[in-house]
Every structure is written in C-alpha cells, then in structure tokens.
Amino acid sequence: MKNVLILGSTGSIGENTLDVISRFPEKFRVKALIAGSNVKKLKEQAERFKPDAVCLVNSNETLSFDCRFYTGLEGLKKLIEETDFDICVSAITGSAGILPTYWASKKGARIALANKESLVCAGKFIVETAKEIIPVDSEHSAIFQCLNGEKRENIKEIILTASGGPFRKRRNLENVTPEEALKHPNWNMGKKVTIDSATLMNKGLEVIEAYWLFNLKLDQIKVVIHPQSIVHSFVRFIDNSVLAQLGVPDMRIPISYALSYPERLPLETPELHLNLYSLNLDFEEPDFKRFPALRLAYDALHLGYPYPIVLNAADEIAVEFFLNRKIKFTEIPVLIEKTLEKSNFREPASIEEVIEIDRKAKRIALEIARCL
Numbered sequence: 001m002k003n004v005l006i007l008g009s010t011g012s013i014g015e016n017t018l019d020v021i022s023r024f025p026e027k028f029r030v031k032a033l034i035a036g037s038n039v040k041k042l043k044e045q046a047e048r049f050k051p052d053a054v055c056l057v058n059s060n061e062t063l064s065f066d067c068r069f070y071t072g073l074e075g076l077k078k079l080i081e082e083t084d085f086d087i088c089v090s091a092i093t094g095s096a097g098i099l100p101t102y103w104a105s106k107k108g109a110r111i112a113l114a115n116k117e118s119l120v121c122a123g124k125f126i127v128e129t130a131k132e133i134i135p136v137d138s139e140h141s142a143i144f145q146c147l148n149g150e151k152r153e154n155i156k157e158i159i160l161t162a163s164g165g166p167f168r169k170r171r172n173l174e175n176v177t178p179e180e181a182l183k184h185p186n187w188n189m190g191k192k193v194t195i196d197s198a199t200l201m202n203k204g205l206e207v208i209e210a211y212w213l214f215n216l217k218l219d220q221i222k223v224v225i226h227p228q229s230i231v232h233s234f235v236r237f238i239d240n241s242v243l244a245q246l247g248v249p250d251m252r253i254p255i256s257y258a259l260s261y262p263e264r265l266p267l268e269t270p271e272l273h274l275n276l277y278s279l280n281l282d283f284e285e286p287d288f289k290r291f292p293a294l295r296l297a298y299d300a301l302h303l304g305y306p307y308p309i310v311l312n313a314a315d316e317i318a319v320e321f322f323l324n325r326k327i328k329f330t331e332i333p334v335l336i337e338k339t340l341e342k343s344n345f346r347e348p349a350s351i352e353e354v355i356e357i358d359r360k361a362k363r364i365a366l367e368i369a370r371c372l
Contacts, residue, residue, distance in 0.1 A: 003031040004259070005085040005109070007100050009045055010038040012190045013091035013114045013136065016251045017259075018045060024265060031085045034076060034100070036092070039063065055079045057096075077103055087259060089136070090115040093192050094316050095358050098122050102351050105130035112136050112258035116209040121309045122354045123212030133213065134258040139206055140213055141254035142232035142245035147214070150237070158214065159234040160206055161226040162286065163187070165198040168227060173290070176329035178322060186229040186249045195319045196293075199332050200286065204297020205315075208308050211301060218301055223294065225284040230274070248274050292333040296340065306345045306357045313361035314339035321369045331372050339365040 004021060008014045014035075021028045030049040035042040037058040046054050046065055053068040055076045063069060070079045080103045088104035089112045090097055097115035105111055105126055113119070114136035118126050127133070135141050139160045147155070163186050167173055181198040182191060189197070196202035207221050224234075229249040236242045247253050250272055256265045288295040293315075300307040314336040321327040327335065342364055348354045 001026070002028050002086040002259070003084065004028050004087045004089060005032040005034070005080070005083060005104065006030065006089045006091065007034045007097060007104070007115070008036070008089075008091035008093065009033040010035040010041040011091055011093060012188065013089070013251060013255070017089050017091065017112075017255050018049065020252050020256045020259060020265070020267075021049070023267075027265075028087075028259060032079060032083050034079070034092075036096075053079050053083055073099070076100055080104055080107065085109050087112055089255075089258075090118060091136070093190055095121060095312060095355075098354065098358075099351070102126055102129065105133075110134060110258075112255070114255075116205050117312055119212040120205050120208045120312050121358060122348075122351055123208075124305070125351045125354070127212055134261050135209075135213055136251070136254050136258045137206060137209065138247075138249070138251065138254050139233045140210060141257055143210065143214060143235060145245050145257070146233070146235040146243040150235075152215065154237050154239075155214075155216070155220065156236045156238050156240070157220045157222055158210060158216065159222045159224050159236065160203060160210065161224055161229070161231055161233055162200060162203040163197065163229045164225040164227050164284070164286075165200065167198060168225065168284075173330050174328065178325065181322075181329060185227070187251075191323060192316070192319055195322065195332075196315065199293040199329070200291040201293035201297065201315050201332075201336075203286075204294045205312065207294075207297055208301050218298070223286050225286050227282055227284075228280065230279065230281060246274060248272055293336065296333060296336055300340065305347045306354075307340060307343070309348070309354060309357045310340055310343045310345070310361040311336060313358045314365040317362055317365035317369055327369060327372050335365060335369055335372060338368045342368070 006014050030051045032053040033051050034055045055070040060071050087110045090101040091114040095117050098118050101118040108131045110132045111130050143158050166183050184194050210221050231244050234244045300311040318332040318335040345357050
C-alpha cells in the first residue's frame with residue numbers, strides 16, 4: 001500500500017490521479033489533498049477519500065474537515081513536514097508549484113511530476129534533492145519508458161511530439177479569442193496549459209523540463225508536430241534505431257505509470273484502448289516563425305539560468321492578460337521576448353533566489369504588458 005500526497009488535487013491532473021487511485025484501493029491510499037481555492041471540490045474529495053490532512057493554499061478561511069486542516073503556503077509546508085507519504089503527485093499549475101515540489105522532494109518520496117515549472121525554474125535544486133522523479137507529462141513519460149533499460153550514452157536524440165494546438169493550419173492568428181484558444185483538439189486540460197499548447201510554449205517548457213529530467217544537451221532535444229497525439233515521443237539511438245510510445249491522449253495512462261512504476265496497472269477502461277487498425281499518423285516540422293514561443297524557450301535555455309525562470313514568469317503574466325482580453329494572442333510571445341530582453345539577473349544560488357527572480361520577472365512583465 002502506497003500513501004499518496006496530491007499537490008493540486010482539484011485540477012485536471014489531480015482529478016485524474018484520484019480516478020486512477022479509486023480503481024486500485026488495495027494499492028494506494030490518499031494521505032493528503034492540497035488545493036488552491038476550490039473549497040467545494042476539496043470537501044467532496046475529502047469526504048470520499050478520507051485523507052489524514054488537507055490544505056487550502058489560497059485561503060485563510062476556517063473550515064471543518066474530519067482530518068488535519070491547514071491553510072496558506074506556510075500551512076502547506078507544515079503539512080508536508082508532518083505527513084508521511086510514499087508518492088507526491090506534483091500537479092499545482094505554474095510557478096506556484098515550485099516550493100511545494102521542492103519541500104516534498106526533501107522528504108525522500110517519489111515525485112510524480114506534472115508541474116513542469118518546477119524543473120524549468122528550479123531544475124538544479126529539485127534534481128539534486130529528489131530521491132526519485134517519475135514524469136507525468138505524457139511526452140516525458142514516453143521518453144522515460146523508451147529509455148527503460150537503455151544506457152544514456154546510447155541516446156542520439158529525443159523527439160517530443162506536439163499536437164500543434166487548435167491553430168496548426170490557421171494562417172491569421174491576430175484575432176484569436178480566448179474561447180478559440182481554449183478548444184484543444186485532443187487533450188482536456190486546465191486553462192493555462194491549454195493556452196500554452198496553442199502558442200507552443202507548453203512544448204518549449206517541456207524541452208527545458210526534458211533537459212533536466214534526462215541530462216541531455218540542448219541539441220539532443222527536438223520537437224515534431226503530430227496532430228493525432230497518439231505517438232507521445234520518440235528516442236533515436238546512436239545506431240539510428242528509434243523507439244516510441246503510443247497511446248490514446250488520456251492523462252490517466254502516464255499517471256498510473258508514475259504511481260505504479262516499475263509495475264503497470266491494468267486500466268480496463270474501454271476508452272483507453274488504442275485501435276491500431278484505425279491509426280492515421282502524421283508528422284510535421286514545427287513552424288518557429290508562426291509560433292515564436294517555442295523558439296524563445298530554446299533561446300532561454302541556450303542563454304542559461306536564470307533566463308528559463310524569466311521565460312516562465314513572463315508567460316504566466318502573458319497568458320493571464322490574454323485570458324482577460326488585455327492583450328492579443330500574437331502579443332503573448334512579444335511580451336515574453338521583451339521581458340527576456342529587459343531582465344538582468346544572476347544565476348540563482350538557492351531555491352529562495354529562484355522564487356525572488358520569478359517575482360521580479362513578473363513585475364517586469366506586468367509593466368510591459370500594460371504598455372502593449
């Protein structure tokens with residue numbers, strides 16, 4: 001029986017994690033649930049899964065739970081320190097997940113990592129601290145599975161697949177609305193990651209995440225557009241053989257693998273069955289001109305730290321402004337690039353400095369956003 005702590009239990013990844021856990025009550029027990037501000041959903045989850053502790057991070061409201069109850073960021077830190085768990089599912093959205101993931105990694109538990117920003121911004125500190133990281137992102141889970149039993153020196157390159165988002169074939173992106181950008185053709189995800197998928201920034205962040213997860217050089221990490229989202233990634237080896245992992249686009253598959261590794265769980269749900277006879281697989285080169293956010297991510301990683309922190313901070317501000325109709329879709333990468341150009345920070349020497357750079361970079365991005 002594995003005890004599981006879920007950071008971000010009321011979000012898309014959190015709910016899918018609970019769905020997987022509910023199917024295997026003999027293997028997993030929910031030890032703690034952490035949410036941002038969704039009180040209603042957190043209460044429903046607590047009543048069903050009966051954790052030892054819950055935390056509402058973005059609220060100081062006093063609530064009644066049949067378990068230990070914490071509030072705020074300091075309350076979350078205390079919960080992590082006072083709770084014994086075997087697996088932490090890191091699924092908080094954005095840079096808000098950095099510190100909680102770092103605190104959980106110090107406990108020696110497995111980190112089932114969905115919060116890519118933890119590695120984008122603080123990869124050095126989390127990789128050094130964590131005892132074990134199993135990726136939850138479908139692309140990185142695919143790479144992880146393809147590398148199982150392989151020697152790292154035999155890797156020639158990894159190739160992350162991207163759906164291309166809802167605007168892969170659309171020529172004019174000037175008047176894209178938030179509603180249009182939130183209609184992902186394949187995946188059901190939260191708002192932030194869905195917008196990032198539309199700009200291809202999500203794939204850019206995944207390039208940086210892969211850099212830390214698999215200890216690769218930048219020129220060993222490639223991206224290919226694959227509109228069907230069936231092949232989740234490839235690994236090309238030095239003998240030019242290529243391995244790939246395929247599956248329907250459903251996050252329960254990589255989540256179950258991260259929870260159960262090195263075993264696999266029998267997911268008998270019919271919609272998870274991949275019909276090989278009906279496959280139609282297409283692959284295209286990414287268009288860096290139409291989707292400059294992907295290029296900016298490569299540029300930030302090439303420049304070195306702290307630029308990936310700045311990249312992520314500016315993107316969070318840009319997506320927020322776009323969703324609130326304060327900037328155009330095409331202004332998202334403009335805001336990010338201007339923030340990168342205006343920033344001048346030294347490399348962080350601690351996790352605290354990472355958070356400080358993130359805060360200052362967001363302030364710069366806000367100033368730029370108000371002038372667009």
